[in-house]
């Protein structure tokens with residue numbers, strides 16, 4: 001039987017100090033703990049920190065886009081060298097995996113990514129993923145590495161997704177750690193305060209957003225403190241951080257990919273009748289569509305929104321936006337087949 005997949009994400013704030021330098025003792029400690037469980041899992045690490053690690057090489061660095069990209073180009077090598085140095089004493093090699101959103105929205109490329117990782121795992125190697133900041137443009141960026149880690153975990157059907165953070169976990173208003181969180185609660189994002197560390201992109205809002213998506217897609221997640229002694233090992237046993245359990249998810253692997261990793265090309269707003277039909281797992285028909293936003297072609301991914309503009313489903317469309325706009329009142333015209341539609 002194949003070993004379960006474990007995805008662990010480390011944010012910039014977790015692995016750099018205030019000056020933005022990579023913190024050796026933290027990376028050494030990550031290697032120690034990951035090495036301890038290496039033989040039980042197929043592991044993917046998702047690590048930020050390239051921009052922070054490379055920024056001191058760019059004169060007059062002001063966080064402008066090209067400066068961030070140039071910093072990432074330098075920093076990625078520094079980052080991977082550190083991981084490589086600290087995993088070496090345990091006889092573990094690591095591999096670099098720079099990802100772009102297109103690799104996830106194109107199902108063929110996404111499946112190739114999985115095959116590549118399988119080959120690495122077969123050889124005992126741990127892939128370390130990061131966004132390919134050097135080339136990714138604004139439109140095609142991941143929102144941050146919390147999203148990237150979640151797309152990998154959901155798309156690969158991981159058994160567990162761990163998010164490290166610079167705090168001990170999700171804290172309540174009294175700064176006490178919330179040990180277990182039900183992410184189906186719509187008020188969840190209210191837990192995230194405005195502040196976040198200077199270093200990272202995502203902060204807690206992003207971790208909660210993607211934890212919720214992961215849970216919805218059947219993947220358990222734990223948000224744990226990088227400064228907690230044996231934080232990774234404890235998080236694996238629910239003994240540290242905030243545990244967010246998976247909800248039951250009967251969605252197929254293909255549709256999980258659809259719901260999590262795809263590139264949304266447009267939106268259609270539906271009426272109440274269509275909403276009810278979708279809830280009963282029927283296909284979406286043009287008669288129930290009220291309006292169309294964006295340009296999409298047959299086979300592309302669209303969001304389906306309700307009267308409140310809340311996303312209720314994502315789907316692969318059977319019709320282009322142009323032709324849908326021309327046929328809004330047509331009876332029996334299928335916009336998306338039930339099998340290509342995931343309720344969210």
Ligand SMILES: Nc1ncnc2c1ncn2[C@@H]1O[C@H](COP(=O)(O)OP(=O)(O)O)[C@@H](O)[C@H]1O
Nearest residue numbers: 011012013165166171193196197200202203204
């Ligand atoms: N309810 C909350 N509980 C814990 N941290 C919170 C909360 N709301 C906001 N934060 C902030 O979120 C940040 C955690 O993310 P951090 O580890 O810094 O991000 P990243 O992984 O993106 O680098 C902390 O700076 C913390 O102050």
Ligand SMILES: N[C@@H](CCC(=O)OP(=O)(O)O)C(=O)O
Nearest residue numbers: 012049050051145200201202
């Ligand atoms: N890809 C960037 C990090 C982007 C990012 O998501 O940062 P963080 O919010 O700290 O996880 C880097 O390597 O610096």
